[in-house]
Amino acid sequence: MRDTVGSKTHDGFSVLAIGAHPDDIELGCGGSLAKLASAGARIQAVIFSKGRRGTLSDADRERESHAALATLGVRDVAIYDFEDTKLTYSLNEMIGTLDEHVRSFNPDRVYTMFQHDRHQDHRAVYEASAVSCRHVAQLLGYETPSSYPNFTPTVFEQIDGHLKTKIRALNCHTSQGDRLYMQEEKVCSAASFRGVQILLGACEGFIPYKIVL
Numbered sequence: 001m002r003d004t005v006g007s008k009t010h011d012g013f014s015v016l017a018i019g020a021h022p023d024d025i026e027l028g029c030g031g032s033l034a035k036l037a038s039a040g041a042r043i044q045a046v047i048f049s050k051g052r053r054g055t056l057s058d059a060d061r062e063r064e065s066h067a068a069l070a071t072l073g074v075r076d077v078a079i080y081d082f083e084d085t086k087l088t089y090s091l092n093e094m095i096g097t098l099d100e101h102v103r104s105f106n107p108d109r110v111y112t113m114f115q116h117d118r119h120q121d122h123r124a125v126y127e128a129s130a131v132s133c134r135h136v137a138q139l140l141g142y143e144t145p146s147s148y149p150n151f152t153p154t155v156f157e158q159i160d161g162h163l164k165t166k167i168r169a170l171n172c173h174t175s176q177g178d179r180l181y182m183q184e185e186k187v188c189s190a191a192s193f194r195g196v197q198i199l200l201g202a203c204e205g206f207i208p209y210k211i212v213l
């Protein structure tokens, strides 16, 4: 693995971000991905469902996802059609799918969902990630609104210069615009809260499931 901890450039560093639904990745690590992308990291995103249960309209959430991730600088995106809210029943297939991504992309770092999230799909994504990323050096769990209140991060990324980009990305999810947690004020508050915990500005927090130094 290339040692880039503390360096200002991430040229060649490869990052895989995994989500259950469109918008999970942007909410949890959108600022970090924008920061990494601007520093030259190679980033791939894998989303397991198209989030059909998350909207009453016939919104094209797949298109929203592509637009949002492109805003962050992420254009290598795979969106699968596992059944929304029932991912837990497809765990073996998800692991097989993710194994292929990990094998071919060979990430230095993976961002995945929180193990104790209250959403069953989010927990299923963690379970698949824990298996498929067994050979990856860095596995971090990111925070989403359904992680509250038992998410206690000990790894942080300062995202002051990338918070606006994160908000612009979230705004691409127009079908989710009525959700409180998508509002700019809430996103800024959450980032500010994580930053205050470590005496910094806006931050995203992470659970370090595995860090090989």
Ligand SMILES: [Zn+2]
Binding pocket: 020, 021, 024, 119, 122
């Ligand atoms: Zn989700």
